[in-house]
Amino acid sequence: MSTLKVxxxxxxxxxxxxxxxxxxxxxxxxxxxxxxxxxxxxxxxQILSDEEILRNGAYFQSVNxxxxxxxxxxxxxxxxxxxxxxxxxxxxxxxxxxxxxxATHGCxxxxxxxxxx
Numbered sequence: 001m002s003t004l005k006v007x008x009x010x011x012x013x014x015x016x017x018x019x020x021x022x023x024x025x026x027x028x029x030x031x032x033x034x035x036x037x038x039x040x041x042x043x044x045x046q047i048l049s050d051e052e053i054l055r056n057g058a059y060f061q062s063v064n065x066x067x068x069x070x071x072x073x074x075x076x077x078x079x080x081x082x083x084x085x086x087x088x089x090x091x092x093x094x095x096x097x098x099x100x101x102x103a104t105h106g107c108x109x110x111x112x113x114x115x116x117x
Contacts (some may be wrong), residue, residue, distance in 0.1 A: 015057065026053070027061045 041059035050063045061071045
């Protein structure tokens with residue numbers, strides 16, 4: 001393989017998919033890795049303004065290095081489950097901390113404490 005091809009291949013592989021799909025000022029949440037999530041993030045980036053993504057976006061960590069509201073609400077400790085909750089349940093919520101189906105912006109933290117007794 002020629003040096004030119006190796007450089008081109010290295011450049012392609014080092015860019016990553018997010019850098020190809022999204023503008024450089026948008027940073028996707030760390031746990032966005034499913035195809036449907038990437039699609040929805042792409043649509044958000046195409047439909048919403050930067051200000052709307054900051055306020056209402058579900059798939060971005062930051063816009064121009066300013067954290068989104070969703071990221072700020074979900075970045076702390078995952079759901080606080082009862083001490084006797086299974087390690088599997090605890091692991092599930094920790095792994096899916098930023099997933100929009102489970103990140104209910106604070107409400108689920110309260111519900112988890114009251115329903116998992």
